[in-house]
Amino acid sequence: xxxxxxxxxxxxxxxxxxxxxxxxxxxxxxxxxxxxxxxxxxxxxxxxxxxxxxxxxxxxxxxxx
Numbered sequence: 604x605x606x607x608x609x610x611x612x613x614x615x616x617x618x619x620x621x622x623x624x625x626x627x628x629x630x631x632x633x634x635x636x637x638x639x640x641x642x643x644x645x646x647x648x649x650x651x652x653x654x655x656x657x658x659x660x661x662x663x664x665x666x667x668x
Contacts, residue, residue, distance in 0.1 A: 607634065612659060628663065631656055 611630050635656055 612655065628660065631660070 611627055611634065614627055635653065638652060
């Protein structure tokens with residue numbers, strides 16, 4: 604699942620089309636919820652990914668505004 608998230612993060616960084624960004628954000632949110640539901644042994648790794656997601660989402664929101 605983390606490999607899929609990494610691919611989505613790379614695609615989001617490269618994407619300039621609103622529709623693609625919207626679809627990627629939707630996928631990122633679904634993966635984010637899945638990561639939050641995982642067992643506690645992954646907390647440190649999950650927190651790193653969540654921080655990256657938050658930063659990317661903030662950047663995407665700023666770009667759209």
